[in-house]
Amino acid sequence: xAVRRLTVKNIIxxxxxxxxxxxxxxxxxxxxxxxxxxxxxxxxxxxAKATTVEDQMWYDLSDTGSSVDINKVFRVDFMDSAxxxxxxxxxxxxxxxxxxxx
Amino acid sequence: MASNHNHPENDVAWFIVGxxxxxxxxxGSDSSSVHSKSGDWKAIDEAxxxxxxxxxxxxxxxVDELSDYPDIDNAMHASIVDYVKSKLxxxxxxxxxxxxxxxxxxxxxxxxxxxxxxxxxxxxxxRRDKIGGQRAVRTFxxx
Numbered sequence: 001x002a003v004r005r006l007t008v009k010n011i012i013x014x015x016x017x018x019x020x021x022x023x024x025x026x027x028x029x030x031x032x033x034x035x036x037x038x039x040x041x042x043x044x045x046x047x048a049k050a051t052t053v054e055d056q057m058w059y060d061l062s063d064t065g066s067s068v069d070i071n072k073v074f075r076v077d078f079m080d081s082a083x084x085x086x087x088x089x090x091x092x093x094x095x096x097x098x099x100x101x102x
Numbered sequence: 103m104a105s106n107h108n109h110p111e112n113d114v115a116w117f118i119v120g121x122x123x124x125x126x127x128x129x130g131s132d133s134s135s136v137h138s139k140s141g142d143w144k145a146i147d148e149a150x151x152x153x154x155x156x157x158x159x160x161x162x163x164x165v166d167e168l169s170d171y172p173d174i175d176n177a178m179h180a181s182i183v184d185y186v187k188s189k190l191x192x193x194x195x196x197x198x199x200x201x202x203x204x205x206x207x208x209x210x211x212x213x214x215x216x217x218x219x220x221x222x223x224x225x226x227x228x229r230r231d232k233i234g235g236q237r238a239v240r241t242f243x244x245x
Binding site: 003004005006007008009010011012014015018019022027028030031032033034035036037038039041042043044045046047048049050051052053054055056057058059060061062069070071072073074075076077078079080081082083085086087088089090091092093094096097098100 | 104105106107108109110111114115116117118119121122123124125126138142143144145146147148149150151152153154155156157158159160161162163164165166167168169170171172173174175176178179180181182183185186187189190194218222223
């Protein structure tokens with residue numbers, strides 16, 4: 001049985017029932033705004049890998065600086081000596097004694 | 103290449119400040135060097151290719167073709183219509199000079215806004231999650 005999904009065309013045709021004069025570009029913008037807002041409510045889970053550098057503390061998560069679009073990180077694993085990814089704890093306050101800027 | 107950490111759950115941790123992820127470790131030399139000895143938190147001490155696996159909630163991809171499917175659960179697809187209509191009704195309310203038409207448009211904007219909010223926030227988790235079935239009840243073991 002096919003999964004019921006709506007294409008952008010389906011969505012726009014529903015909107016045009018009430019707003020036949022709405023420009024296409026504006027509708028695309030509004031649909032993308034809706035997706036952006038929906039993304040704030042944990043709709044899509046993704047994974048990414050990062051390479052550590054010796055004695056480097058900070059790694060970029062920004063949408064422009066990294067290749068992934070992260071809203072909220074909920075788990076970080078670190079590779080152990082067997083090559084498996086092991087869950088590591090999150091430090092709650094992040095107030096460590098020896099801070100680094102790199 | 104694997105790392106040299108046998109039990110990263112014991113000596114590696116992470117935290118986030120703004121857009122930066124900090125990966126830190128307590129592993130270090132046994133020397134009495136100030137603030138760098140074993141047990142003190144410091145920057146991760148080795149280079150590991152793909153050594154960190156990050157699990158995160160991501161932003162959906164944008165759409166730019168008529169044939170695209172919105173990059174969210176299909177249970178939410180119809181709700182996008184409500185979001186767009188709410189914005190268009192607000193636009194209509196701002197453009198018209200007739201106060202009655204403006205008021206009606208604002209009311210309809212609120213209706214669609216509420217339907218969008220309900221789908222996304224109020225019932226969103228229940229609609230989107232893939233967890234179902236009866237929960238097990240486990241009593242305490244009193245032995």
